[in-house]
Amino acid sequence: MRAGEFADAASAVCLLTGCALAFVAGVGLLRFPDTLSRMHTVAKPQVLGLLLVTLGLGLRLRSGIDIGMLVMVAFFQLTTVPVATHLVGHAVYRLPQLPTGDLAIDELGDGADPKR
Amino acid sequence: MTVGRIRSRTRRVLPLPVGWLTVVWVALWGTLTIANVLTGLVVAVLLQVLLPLPPAPGRLVFRPFGLVRFVVRFALDLVVSSLRVAWQALWPGRLPRSSVVGVALATRSDVLLTLTVLALNVIPGSIVVEIRRGRPTMLFIHALGADTPASVEAARRAVVRLEARVVAAFGTREERAVSTGTSGGGR
Numbered sequence: 001m002r003a004g005e006f007a008d009a010a011s012a013v014c015l016l017t018g019c020a021l022a023f024v025a026g027v028g029l030l031r032f033p034d035t036l037s038r039m040h041t042v043a044k045p046q047v048l049g050l051l052l053v054t055l056g057l058g059l060r061l062r063s064g065i066d067i068g069m070l071v072m073v074a075f076f077q078l079t080t081v082p083v084a085t086h087l088v089g090h091a092v093y094r095l096p097q098l099p100t101g102d103l104a105i106d107e108l109g110d111g112a113d114p115k116r
Numbered sequence: 117m118t119v120g121r122i123r124s125r126t127r128r129v130l131p132l133p134v135g136w137l138t139v140v141w142v143a144l145w146g147t148l149t150i151a152n153v154l155t156g157l158v159v160a161v162l163l164q165v166l167l168p169l170p171p172a173p174g175r176l177v178f179r180p181f182g183l184v185r186f187v188v189r190f191a192l193d194l195v196v197s198s199l200r201v202a203w204q205a206l207w208p209g210r211l212p213r214s215s216v217v218g219v220a221l222a223t224r225s226d227v228l229l230t231l232t233v234l235a236l237n238v239i240p241g242s243i244v245v246e247i248r249r250g251r252p253t254m255l256f257i258h259a260l261g262a263d264t265p266a267s268v269e270a271a272r273r274a275v276v277r278l279e280a281r282v283v284a285a286f287g288t289r290e291e292r293a294v295s296t297g298t299s300g301g302g303r
Contacts, residue, residue, distance in 0.1 A: 021202060027205045033211060044194070063146075069144060086243065086244045093216075108256040
């Protein structure tokens with residue numbers, strides 16, 4: 001009984017923290033000035049938020065059939081989001097208008113043409 | 117590039133992917149029964165025969181100590197970078213400007229390069245914008261909020277350290293020797 005209550009409490013904390021991070025990721029998406037900066041919110045608070053929500057669900061549901069699925073969700077999130085982030089960043093940097101915002105230091109632009 | 121065995125026949129059924137696909141199959145069904153494992157094995161073998169992937173370039177070695185260190189640091193970095201981006205998103209003032217930073221990598225292995233790039237998108241303040249193959253391979257990262265030469269240097273060092281951890285966790289003996297030889301001397 002005690003262990004169950006503890007797991008429920010931990011689950012609540014994980015779910016709420018995860019939701020808060022997903023919310024902040026949304027705020028960042030609106031507030032950041034350019035596409036590359038926005039990709040940071042997709043790559044980080046959003047991923048951790050989703051991991052915490054799956055962890056919270058696992059702690060609450062506590063059955064093999066759900067945990068297997070949740071582990072797969074977490075695994076594929078961790079392996080696919082960096083690829084998506086990289087591809088968007090890569091594509092944005094090559095756009096002719098360079099909507100990369102106001103870069104302080106741009107070592108890629110200083111060198112050769114980004115289209116190689 | 118010739119380090120490790122490059123498989124010429126793509127239609128071979130390899131034990132590691134079959135095992136992994138079976139694990140995914142059983143996890144998705146949710147229950148560990150003999151029937152699930154057997155159907156998982158059949159599906160995994162069929163997938164390998166019908167939809168063969170091109171041969172993997174190079175080889176992965178799993179080194180337990182380096183792996184644990186890599187995973188723990190990865191989890192810590194994920195939390196730290198999430199909180200940092202969250203803080204930057206909520207901070208009421210204007211964001212400091214960002215930079216695109218070039219980093220020379222020591223490794224020449226495609227697999228280690230892929231793992232480094234995957235993990236890089238999670239460490240504090242960086243996403244990979246461009247990969248330029250060559251000697252050395254150059255990575256260009258977008259460092260959020262890095263607007264001074266000192267913070268750009270810090271972002272560069274973070275990438276070099278991450279690469280060293282990836283090589284320590286997954287690199288072959290030769291790759292680890294190369295890594296400690298160059299990045300250790302450069303620091």
